[in-house]
Amino acid sequence: MDEAINKIDSELPEQKLLRLLCEALGNYLEPEQIDKVRHAYQFAAEAHIEQFRISGEPYICHPLSVALILTEIRMDQAGIIAALLHDVLEDTPVTKEALTLEFGENVAELVDGVSKLTHIRFQSKAEAQAESLRKMFLAMATDLRVIMIKLADRLHNMRTLGVMKPVKQRRIADETLEIYAPLASRLGMNSIRLELQDLGFKAKYPVRRRVLEESVKRARGNRKELVGKIEVGIKKRLVNSGLECRVVGREKHLYSIYRKMINRGVNFSEVFDVYAFRIITERVDSCYRALGVVHNLYSPIPGKFKDYIALPKANGYQSLHTILKGPHGVPIEIQIRTNEMHGVAETGIAAHWLYKSSSQETQVRAHEWLRNLLDSHEESGDSMEFIENLKVDLTPKEIYLFSPKGDIIKVPVGSTAVDFAYAVHTDIGSRCVAAKVNKRVVPLNTRLKNGDAVEIITASWARPNPVWLNYVTSTKARTGIRTYLKNFKEKEAVELGKRLLEKELSVLGEAYDEISNEKIIELLEELGLSSLEALLVEIGLGNRMALLTARRLTRKEGDEGIKLESAIDSDIESPLVIRGTEGMVVNLANCCKPIPGDPIVGLFNPGKGVVVHHQSCKNVAESRKNNRNWLDVAWASKTEGQFVVEIRVEVLNQRGALAAIASAISLIDSNIENITMDDHDGHTSTDFIRLTVKDRLHLSKVIRKLRALPSILKIARVMS
Numbered sequence: 265m266d267e268a269i270n271k272i273d274s275e276l277p278e279q280k281l282l283r284l285l286c287e288a289l290g291n292y293l294e295p296e297q298i299d300k301v302r303h304a305y306q307f308a309a310e311a312h313i314e315q316f317r318i319s320g321e322p323y324i325c326h327p328l329s330v331a332l333i334l335t336e337i338r339m340d341q342a343g344i345i346a347a348l349l350h351d352v353l354e355d356t357p358v359t360k361e362a363l364t365l366e367f368g369e370n371v372a373e374l375v376d377g378v379s380k381l382t383h384i385r386f387q388s389k390a391e392a393q394a395e396s397l398r399k400m401f402l403a404m405a406t407d408l409r410v411i412m413i414k415l416a417d418r419l420h421n422m423r424t425l426g427v428m429k430p431v432k433q434r435r436i437a438d439e440t441l442e443i444y445a446p447l448a449s450r451l452g453m454n455s456i457r458l459e460l461q462d463l464g465f466k467a468k469y470p471v472r473r474r475v476l477e478e479s480v481k482r483a484r485g486n487r488k489e490l491v492g493k494i495e496v497g498i499k500k501r502l503v504n505s506g507l508e509c510r511v512v513g514r515e516k517h518l519y520s521i522y523r524k525m526i527n528r529g530v531n532f533s534e535v536f537d538v539y540a541f542r543i544i545t546e547r548v549d550s551c552y553r554a555l556g557v558v559h560n561l562y563s564p565i566p567g568k569f570k571d572y573i574a575l576p577k578a579n580g581y582q583s584l585h586t587i588l589k590g591p592h593g594v595p596i597e598i599q600i601r602t603n604e605m606h607g608v609a610e611t612g613i614a615a616h617w618l619y620k621s622s623s624q625e626t627q628v629r630a631h632e633w634l635r636n637l638l639d640s641h642e643e644s645g646d647s648m649e650f651i652e653n654l655k656v657d658l659t660p661k662e663i664y665l666f667s668p669k670g671d672i673i674k675v676p677v678g679s680t681a682v683d684f685a686y687a688v689h690t691d692i693g694s695r696c697v698a699a700k701v702n703k704r705v706v707p708l709n710t711r712l713k714n715g716d717a718v719e720i721i722t723a724s725w726a727r728p729n730p731v732w733l734n735y736v737t738s739t740k741a742r743t744g745i746r747t748y749l750k751n752f753k754e755k756e757a758v759e760l761g762k763r764l765l766e767k768e769l770s771v772l773g774e775a776y777d778e779i780s781n782e783k784i785i786e787l788l789e790e791l792g793l794s795s796l797e798a799l800l801v802e803i804g805l806g807n808r809m810a811l812l813t814a815r816r817l818t819r820k821e822g823d824e825g826i827k828l829e830s831a832i833d834s835d836i837e838s839p840l841v842i843r844g845t846e847g848m849v850v851n852l853a854n855c856c857k858p859i860p861g862d863p864i865v866g867l868f869n870p871g872k873g874v875v876v877h878h879q880s881c882k883n884v885a886e887s888r889k890n891n892r893n894w895l896d897v898a899w900a901s902k903t904e905g906q907f908v909v910e911i912r913v914e915v916l917n918q919r920g921a922l923a924a925i926a927s928a929i930s931l932i933d934s935n936i937e938n939i940t941m942d943d944h945d946g947h948t949s950t951d952f953i954r955l956t957v958k959d960r961l962h963l964s965k966v967i968r969k970l971r972a973l974p975s976i977l978k979i980a981r982v983m984s
């Protein structure tokens with residue numbers, strides 16, 4: 265006996281906690297499972313070996329305490345292990361991969377989830393964001409155990425808050441009252457909620473709390489007699505009716521009294537003057553019998569009876585509620601429920617989750633609850649009211665992101681960095697060039713995840729890229745890009761159209777400024793256009809030829825000229841093969857001659873439109889260094905027509921070699937546009953063949969066919 269006491273006395277704090285943990289786990293886990301928990305303890309203790317809490321205790325005492333708190337809601341083995349490891353990713357060199365190897369994916373995911381929530385920092389100026397933050401927590405924690413571990417973590421930190429500096433205490437208290445306590449409340453985890461609130465209240469308003477505590481003590485003394493009388497009366501009646509049950513007086517908690525006084529502007533006695541009792545029975549039918557008994561004792565106030573046993577609340581909460589008119593007319597609130605119902609009311613979601621075997625059904629139900637919670641706007645300090653608003657079944661449609669300043673930005677699920685930029689501000693959206701997600705540079709089309717910290721890099725020269733329309737999700741981004749392009753397109757087209765027209769006019773010996781108004785009006789009428797600007801847009805967009813317009817404008821009286829309409833049609837090129845240019849003037853670069861299927865990039869040149877290059881074109885590399893006007897462009901999913909491409913072939917000078925090449929090319933539906941030959945030594949020659957193909961696939965067929973010819977030694981595409 266003495267020995268055992270000595271042994272316990274000489275226990276180190278971490279040894280004691282480990283022993284308590286294993287004892288608690290012994291109530292509901294198998295011995296082999298507890299062995300695994302011990303192993304996790306060893307692992308965590310080693311990882312934190314050099315670290316200490318501010319109190320001076322070895323760091324491992326904290327995760328052990330968190331795990332111990334979780335045994336109270338019978339957290340399962342994986343959850344307990346994750347609780348022991350919950351700070352290793354954050355504070356030690358251990359990686360998620362290492363955790364996966366050692367403890368499996370399940371545990372690694374839980375630890376990772378808890379670490380992610382750790383990154384969410386509450387700022388006092390962000391009080392208005394508290395609701396968003398709470399939702400974000402729920403949305404981020406794909407596994408409910410993550411939130412439970414986080415709540416237990418916070419609870420232990422609050423219990424040991426005294427060692428922190430007062431400023432830090434208040435900050436943490438704020439966070440606890442604004443975020444963690446309401447979360448616990450939503451999850452129905454009432455005992456944790458009450459403790460968090462009380463600890464938070466104590467740290468934030470120590471004086472107010474003390475004053476209130478005194479008031480409660482005094483009031484309790486005053487009404488003690490009456491409370492006792494009522495309680496005895498109820499008990500006696502119940503016993504006389506042969507009912508097995510407990511009667512407990514309920515008292516409002518300090519923090520909820522305080523909140524009610526502040527929020528409703530009422531005085532202490534108005535809040536405190538409610539006499540409340542709870543009757544806990546063994547069986548459901550006893551609840552109704554107990555109800556009959558108390559209704560017989562004091563008369564019920566009409567309209568105040570609620571049967572949450574027959575009609576449970578959304579989260580499964582069950583009880584009978586009634587209000588009676590007590591002695592001297594004081595109202596008496598009564599709740600009647602079974603032991604099991606009481607468990608659900610105290611531990612909430614955890615009861616669904618853990619009390620019974622965690623079957624598929626209970627998990628589905630708990631998740632349903634969580635989804636409902638995401639939609640709840642109402643937050644109430646009262647344990648009974650927090651579930652009233654949970655009706656809508658909602659899958660989250662939004663994700664919550666952080667700006668570098670710590671603001672929370674809400675965007676639709678599936679949003680990219682561009683959506684985020686537009687959500688912050690249209691100007692940020694239209695000037696964005698790159699993005700950092702969680703400090704890493706990523707492409708603008710990266711899909712964002714809940715809780716990502718996003719930073720947008722902007723540049724004054726940047727403008728919205730039409731390609732963004734292919735991947736943005738939010739209406740705000742889409743509208744922003746469209747509006748910009750529409751304005752931009754017209755402005756650019758007018759400028760370009762004017763320049764082209766000027767050039768053609770000067771070739772014809774005329775000056776743009778000297779064209780008479782009558783001529784212009786006459787032409788506009790003929791074309792059915794409303795203004796000169798509209799005509800310039802048409803030219804700039806490539807819908808009308810500058811040359812023909814110039815000729816028409818300089819036509820002398822009696823001159824036949826060219827019939828404008830018919831000539832235009834045949835001259836229109838089809839520039840819209842490139843997706844992402846949305847009507848800008850597009851040309852394929854002459855240097856690298858891209859064809860559909862090639863990786864491409866567009867170089868925007870004010871006044872010239874977009875020139876599309878092959879991505880590996882030398883000119884692009886140069887341009888990318890000096891000129892940042894490049895755009896992401898993509899081929900249309902279907903392109904029509906023929907595209908010019910150049911190939912270089914080394915040929916043995918044999919009779920009929922060229923003819924064989926020509927016929928091979930035409931056999932495969934390609935046309936030769938031009939051939940230049942470069943004779944070497946009379947033996948071989950290098951031929952440059954410019955031909956037309958539909959796309960890259962077509963070109964590769966041509967090349968394969970040519971390669972098969974015996975006279976061909978080498979063949980390659982020319983890219984500059």
Ligand code: MN
Pocket residue numbers: 326350351417
């Ligand atoms: Mn922790």
